[in-house]
Amino acid sequence: MNSNEPAVEWSVVPSGIGPLLLAATGTGLVSVIFHAGPAVRERALGQLRTRLGAEPVEVPGSARLAGPIRQLAAYFAGGLREFTLELDWSLTSGFHREVLRELASGVPYGTVVGYGDLAARVGQPGAAQAVGAAMGSNPLPVVVPCHRVVESDGGLGGFGGGLETKRQLLALEGVLPQPLF
Numbered sequence: 001m002n003s004n005e006p007a008v009e010w011s012v013v014p015s016g017i018g019p020l021l022l023a024a025t026g027t028g029l030v031s032v033i034f035h036a037g038p039a040v041r042e043r044a045l046g047q048l049r050t051r052l053g054a055e056p057v058e059v060p061g062s063a064r065l066a067g068p069i070r071q072l073a074a075y076f077a078g079g080l081r082e083f084t085l086e087l088d089w090s091l092t093s094g095f096h097r098e099v100l101r102e103l104a105s106g107v108p109y110g111t112v113v114g115y116g117d118l119a120a121r122v123g124q125p126g127a128a129q130a131v132g133a134a135m136g137s138n139p140l141p142v143v144v145p146c147h148r149v150v151e152s153d154g155g156l157g158g159f160g161g162g163l164e165t166k167r168q169l170l171a172l173e174g175v176l177p178q179p180l181f
Contacts, residue, residue: 007054009062010045012036013069016076016172017165020142023048023056024064028086031139034161051091072142078172081109083143091139098122099134104144110173114152136160142169 008030010023021036021044022029030052033044048056059065067085074080087104089097102121107113113121115128115135124130135146141161147169151157159166170176 006057006059008048008052008056009059009064010048010056011058011060011062011065011069012041013072015072017161017168020072021045022065022068022072024062024068025052025088025090026064027088027090029065029068029140029143030088030091032141032143034141034165068143075142076172085143087140087143092134092137095122095124095127095130096134096137099131100138100140100144100146103146103149107145107148109145110175112148112150112170112175115149115157116152118149132158145169148173148175 005026008023008025010021012019012021018034019036021031021033021041023031023033031044031048033040036044045056071080071083071085075083089101092100099118099122103113103118106121107118115131116125119125119127119131131149135149136158138144138146138160141147147159147166149157156163156166167176171178
């Protein structure tokens with residue numbers, strides 16, 4: 001990284017589910033934040049500052065964010081089914097990181113997986129609640145598709161972006177019907 005480049009670059013972009021704050025380091029996309037209005041944005045930037053130990057800088061036309069912006073736009077337009085982005089996993093670790101990596105690589109577009117099933121995939125069959133905690137702390141929602149994790153009885157389960165956002169993402173992927181209005 002050039003010493004003149006900020007360690008963390010960010011931008012707010014429109015999406016089919018409202019404004020998203022995207023942040024990237026020299027390693028890759030590090031954070032996706034839902035509902036990125038002014039209050040959410042300030043809180044998120046403060047958390048990034050604390051957790052990454054660097055001042056996030058808004059960089060219009062950021063080269064680091066060009067790929068994520070392009071791929072998210074294509075996803076919301078219905079033309080992208082698999083993200084191919086460099087990701088910075090530094091905001092998650094241990095079991096949470098293991099679960100999120102399995103989710104990113106093993107639960108394709110248009111499918112869902114149960115919390116317990118995902119726990120079993122990482123060798124912890126009794127850890128459905130811990131999987132729920134990993135989903136709740138996912139720093140890269142949409143790109144790491146925590147919206148695809150549902151309850152074994154068919155319920156939606158929780159979602160950090162709100163259940164309506166989860167419904168919209170699952171409808172976009174054809175898992176749920178599109179709302180009538």
